Amino acid sequence: MEKAKYIWMDGKLTPWDEAKVHILTHTLHYGNGVFEGTRAYQTEDGLAIFRLRDHTKRLLNSAKITMIKPPYTIEELENAQIELLKANDFKSNVYLRPLIYLGYGVMGLYHVNAPVQTSIAAWEWGSYLGDEGLEKGIRVKISSFTRNSVKSTMGKAKAVANYLNSQMAKFEAVECGYEEALMLDDEGFIAEGSGECFFIVRDGVLITPPNDTSLESITQDMVIKLAKDLDIEVKRERITRDEVFVCDEAFFTGTAAEVTPVREVDARIIGNGKRGAITKRLQEAYFDVVYGRNDRYKNLLTYI
Numbered sequence: 001m002e003k004a005k006y007i008w009m010d011g012k013l014t015p016w017d018e019a020k021v022h023i024l025t026h027t028l029h030y031g032n033g034v035f036e037g038t039r040a041y042q043t044e045d046g047l048a049i050f051r052l053r054d055h056t057k058r059l060l061n062s063a064k065i066t067m068i069k070p071p072y073t074i075e076e077l078e079n080a081q082i083e084l085l086k087a088n089d090f091k092s093n094v095y096l097r098p099l100i101y102l103g104y105g106v107m108g109l110y111h112v113n114a115p116v117q118t119s120i121a122a123w124e125w126g127s128y129l130g131d132e133g134l135e136k137g138i139r140v141k142i143s144s145f146t147r148n149s150v151k152s153t154m155g156k157a158k159a160v161a162n163y164l165n166s167q168m169a170k171f172e173a174v175e176c177g178y179e180e181a182l183m184l185d186d187e188g189f190i191a192e193g194s195g196e197c198f199f200i201v202r203d204g205v206l207i208t209p210p211n212d213t214s215l216e217s218i219t220q221d222m223v224i225k226l227a228k229d230l231d232i233e234v235k236r237e238r239i240t241r242d243e244v245f246v247c248d249e250a251f252f253t254g255t256a257a258e259v260t261p262v263r264e265v266d267a268r269i270i271g272n273g274k275r276g277a278i279t280k281r282l283q284e285a286y287f288d289v290v291y292g293r294n295d296r297y298k299n300l301l302t303y304i
């Protein structure tokens with residue numbers, strides 16, 4: 001990971017190497033914290049954060065769900081992210097990681113008296129699943145781990161604890177020689193990747209599951225809007241594993257993963273084993289938006 005100059009911690013721009021916490025930080029022990037993953041792109045008009053308002057709103061919603069009282073308003077958090085990017089003077093694309101967590105001072109599971117702390121880190125980060133993955137597609141394993149069930153966790157929150165499930169699925173997939181995991185829900189339908197939502201294309205129709213057992217992905221929402229703009233039919237319906245095996249195209253969406261084609265799932269070649277034609281169109285349309293080349297969606301960019 002590339003170090004940057006500063007990390008924003010509870011209102012202060014702190015030098016990267018000094019951005020530390022106490023070992024008895026509550027979140028480290030019990031996993032209640034919420035975070036975001038947001039990207040800023042080097043556009044022709046300078047660095048711009050993509051969908052800052054939506055990501056910051058989701059951060060505050062996540063905190064509401066897990067009963068954390070955020071010490072900052074949405075405007076303060078947005079300004080803090082802008083301030084951090086200005087102070088760091090980045091030269092390439094950036095990933096932002098706001099985190100609201102419970103600090104040092106209280107132990108035990110009753111968390112409401114623990115101090116609430118906020119940090120925002122940002123660093124230069126390229127494509128999450130590799131440049132080659134973006135172009136040629138990645139190999140995916142259906143995970144032996146069921147996605148967190150709505151009966152026991154709250155997947156609309158981008159909560160720290162939810163990511164143990166993702167981490168184990170990702171580890172298993174990589175250990176087995178794949179690049180990413182695709183998790184099923186507790187009824188056996190496709191849920192999502194370890195950090196991405198999932199789409200297939202069958203007979204020209206784009207299909208992605210409803211967000212019953214996935215995060216409400218901002219990238220998924222963007223891709224659906226772009227598909228509609230391109231007159232591609234979109235369906236939100238459950239997908240089974242065998243439908244994936246026989247689909248024409250498949251891809252993941254996520255802030256980190258952007259639009260990453262899937263070329264193989266559990267040893268079944270998807271389509272022609274390359275990035276599909278519709279995937280390519282949507283990927284290009286997505287990059288046009290985030291790089292400020294689509295006037296219709298320029299309002300989704302916050303220029304630094």
Ligand SMILES: Cc1ncc(COP(=O)(O)O)c(C=O)c1O
Nearest residue numbers: 195196197215217218219254255
């Ligand atoms: C579990 C999970 N699903 C889906 C996504 C994609 O969401 P978004 O497009 O808002 O980044 C992410 C990444 O944030 C994620 O962690």
